[in-house]
Amino acid sequence: MVYELQVITMRTPNRLGDLINERLEWIKQRGYEVEIVSEPLDEEMDSLLFKLHVTDRPESVFQSDDIVYICRHQLAEAIAEHIVNGWESRLLWREIQRVCRSMSPQDKQRLLAKAEEFIKCCHSSESLNMLMNFGRKSRIASRVLGYIEEARQLVVEGFITFWMQDYMTEIKFAVEVAIEELRNEKEYNDFVNLLRYFVETQPAKVQEVNLLMSSNGVFYLWDSAGTKIDESYMDYYLDDMLMEEIDLDDVLVSILVTIAPRRIIIHESDGLVLKESVTMIRNVFQERIVTCPGCERCKQLAGHEAGLRRP
Secondary structure, rough: EEEEEEEEEEEOOHHHHHHHHHHHHHHHHHEEEEEEEEOOOOOOEEEEEEEEEEEOOOOOOHHHHHHHHHHHHHHHHHHHHHHHHHHHHHHHHHHHHHOOOOOOOHHHHHHHHHHHHHHHHHOHHHHHHHHHHHHHHHHHHHHHHHHHOOOEEEEEHHHHHHOOOOHHHHHHHHHHHHHHHHHHHHHHHHHHHHHHHHHOOEEEEEEEEEEEEOOOEEEEOOOOOEEEOOOOHHHHHHHHOOOOOOOOOOOOOHHHHOOOOOEEEEEEOOOOOOOOHHHHHHHHHHEEEEEEEEOOOHHHHHHHHHHHHHH
């Protein structure tokens, strides 16, 4: 008895023939003959003809049908791994080319990187990422297995297009998320550049500002003489804060941009949380930023917060 399956697929570093050989090691160790013939069809595509020679063995607990059944499962697993690791980037790139024709090549490459990151790592938990990736491969393997139970030829590209619509939906969604993320990044960068221009063209109201921020977001500002920065800057935003139309992070950035100091010393202590506002301030003021390695005020705030956390 000979079981045959021909697979036509794209050439990838993750070669399907190697994956099949690894998956069928158990069957080969039991003396069954496995033959894989690879033949190039053109510059990009290969034809892979797989043959399994099976004969009944009185001493074996497995019958011929059992070996073929196990073989199909292993073939399906290998093909699923080949699709996820070998085809995914190609499918994402094809979708990007389809929906982003006017985008620059550089932005398309950035989109591809973001879409790949999203589809492979869409959760913060590493163990959950592995589970999601395993689940995606399992769904593909199950679909492949159902297909090759009847068919003796599988064209991977056609199979993905016509039999894996749910998988293609995931590909399209990953690209949509990447497009939105890239758009948000550009809007953020444009906003940062606008603030940077404003700061560079504004006369400095204070030459030096010290910034100390607690883990709950409360910030303290004082000048080089240790004098607290005029609270009138804060009062200007008080009504908006009471109406919850603006938060402390936005107020901090707005005050510093208004003051436009020539130098900002950011005081950091162990355990203090760096807010998004601090990242924004670093991006806007750049070379004007100096980081305090740890002064008395930093230590006092760190000690105060440690006391609050102590039960």
